Amino acid sequence: MHGLLILLVFLLAGTWLQSFLGLPIPAAITGMLLLLAFLIFRGSIPESLQAITRTLSPWLPMFLVPVSVGIITHKQLLLDHGPLLLLILTISLIPGILVCGWIMGKEDASR
Amino acid sequence: MILLHTPLFWAALTIASFIVGQQLYLRCGKPVFLPPILTSIVLMAICLEGTGTGYQTYMEGGRYLHDLLGPVIVMLAVPLYQQLHAMRAHWKRIALAISLGSGTTILCAWALSQWWLGDSLISTTLLTKSITTPVAVAVTSQLGGDPALASAFVIVTGILGAVMIVPILSLMGINQPHTQGLTLGICGHAIGTGRALELGPEASAYAAMAMTLTATLHALVIPLIAG
Numbered sequence: 524m525h526g527l528l529i530l531l532v533f534l535l536a537g538t539w540l541q542s543f544l545g546l547p548i549p550a551a552i553t554g555m556l557l558l559l560a561f562l563i564f565r566g567s568i569p570e571s572l573q574a575i576t577r578t579l580s581p582w583l584p585m586f587l588v589p590v591s592v593g594i595i596t597h598k599q600l601l602l603d604h605g606p607l608l609l610l611i612l613t614i615s616l617i618p619g620i621l622v623c624g625w626i627m628g629k630e631d632a633s634r
Numbered sequence: 635m636i637l638l639h640t641p642l643f644w645a646a647l648t649i650a651s652f653i654v655g656q657q658l659y660l661r662c663g664k665p666v667f668l669p670p671i672l673t674s675i676v677l678m679a680i681c682l683e684g685t686g687t688g689y690q691t692y693m694e695g696g697r698y699l700h701d702l703l704g705p706v707i708v709m710l711a712v713p714l715y716q717q718l719h720a721m722r723a724h725w726k727r728i729a730l731a732i733s734l735g736s737g738t739t740i741l742c743a744w745a746l747s748q749w750w751l752g753d754s755l756i757s758t759t760l761l762t763k764s765i766t767t768p769v770a771v772a773v774t775s776q777l778g779g780d781p782a783l784a785s786a787f788v789i790v791t792g793i794l795g796a797v798m799i800v801p802i803l804s805l806m807g808i809n810q811p812h813t814q815g816l817t818l819g820i821c822g823h824a825i826g827t828g829r830a831l832e833l834g835p836e837a838s839a840y841a842a843m844a845m846t847l848t849a850t851l852h853a854l855v856i857p858l859i860a861g
Binding site for chain 1: 648649651652669670671674675678679682683689692693696697699700702703704705706707708709710711712713714715716718727728730731734735736738739740742743746747750751753756760763764767768769771772773775776780781782783785786787789790791794795798799802803806807808810812813816817820821824850853854857858
């Protein structure tokens with residue numbers, strides 16, 4: 524439970540900071556960065572936080588199911604543009620892969 | 635039927651459908667095209683269509699799970715912290731690969747959708763396609779894109795990335811695990827990272843690091859540019 528409390532406190536801090544500064548960044552991301560800064564400052568991960576991360580991580584995608592099911596409200600859009608969207612997603616990946624491979628691969632060739 | 639209007643029923647069914655998805659994934663030998671979340675979404679969509687239940691009615695129960703997304707996103711700081719050490723050695727090259735690699739793919743998707751579809755909701759939502767789903771959902775809501783579409787784009791991108799990345803890299807003559815892992819994390823986020831687990835510990839550490847750094851970078855930069 525301590526772990527959950529830590530997460531909620533940082534989410535709250537993120538929400539507060541986001542609205543206080545009017546940041547365009549989502550509150551949860553602000554909270555994540557605050558927690559990261561705390562962990563770097565502390566130099567280790569509290570045991571309770573470690574425990575809740577281990578427990579929740581395999582279930583993380585489950586929390587996304589409700590919002591993703593919202594796709595049923597876009598049936599018409601998928602019927603109209605589904606194949607084209609798939610094509611866009613496929614084509615757009617290729618230059619990204621080439622750039623990553625090129626940047627990281629140069630060093631491989633030299634060693 | 636009264637059950638169909640009980641929020642708790644839909645929350646329970648969502649959890650059950652995810653467990654079915656997990657079991658199916660394990661029994662089939664963890665194929666990349668069948669992540670548990672995909673099975674779960676398809677099953678829930680079938681249940682809603684089959685019973686004629688609207689999304690709003692479903693969400694009264696779905697909300698129980700959805701509201702936990704915030705703390706779950708904050709939790710991503712833990713793996714990010716654990717992987718920071720993995721990038722010390724070549725951080726400049728990694729930073730370059732993450733920013734240029736992920737930038738190229740989303741610009742390309744944005745340009746293609748503007749050109750072919752000219753629909754600003756779709757183009758805006760596509761900007762979040764390289765971010766791991768929980769963060770993509772948060773960012774796209776901020777931008778005025780559509781969270782459900784964002785989730786679909788991210789999942790499809792992850793599956794495509796998991797299938798395409800290793801073959802394309804080997805066509806370029808690249809077979810080093812750290813490059814494979816990094817590219818899987820940048821272009822295939824969590825599903826790509828799952829694929830990297832099969833390539834060994836070095837690839838998976840790089841993939842997990844690349845995934846979290848890409849998500850963080852995009853969450854910070856995209857709202858500033860597009861917003």
